[in-house]
Structure formats: C-alpha cells, structure tokens
Amino acid sequence: MIGKLVHYAADAILISAVLAGIKRSTGLSVATNKLDGDLRSYVIKYLSIGEWVVDQGISYMSSSKYFERKR
Numbered sequence: 001m002i003g004k005l006v007h008y009a010a011d012a013i014l015i016s017a018v019l020a021g022i023k024r025s026t027g028l029s030v031a032t033n034k035l036d037g038d039l040r041s042y043v044i045k046y047l048s049i050g051e052w053v054v055d056q057g058i059s060y061m062s063s064s065k066y067f068e069r070k071r
Contacts (some may be wrong), residue, residue, distance in 0.1 A: 016050025017057075024054070 023029040030047060032040050061067040 012046070013049060013053060015044055017053040018050070019047060020050035021053045 019030065030043065032043050032047075035043055062069075
C-alpha cells in the first residue's frame with residue numbers, strides 16, 4: 001500500500017516537472033485562471049513543485065562536469 005502511494009506521488013511529481021519543462025521551452029502552460037477557488041490554488045501549488053524540481057535539476061547539471069551548455 002505504501003509502495004503504491006510513493007509510486008503515484010513520484011509519477012505526479014514527474015508529470016508536474018514535464019509540464020514545467022513544456023512551459024519553459026514553449027511558453028504553453030495550464031490555464032489556471034479557468035479553474036475555481038481551492039482547485040486553482042491546489043493546481044498552482046502542484047505546478048510549482050514541478051518548477052522546483054526542474055530548477056534543482058538545472059542547478060545540479062550546471063555544477064556537474066558531465067554536462068555542458070551549448071549555445
């Protein structure tokens with residue numbers, strides 16, 4: 001039971017990170033302004049977790065010798 005819960009939580013975080021990456025690379029984002037009240041605040045918090053995960057990944061990769069920035 002706990003294993004499935006952890007698995008679903010990890011999947012949810014990965015989906016949020018993918019949505020954050022799409023937002024950064026294309027500018028497309030979830031239309032939270034069309035949601036009502038509490039649901040809007042929960043979705044915004046959920047999406048901010050993905051932004052944080054992407055930021056942490058970028059920070060790690062920027063300081064690693066195994067990744068390089070190509071422009």
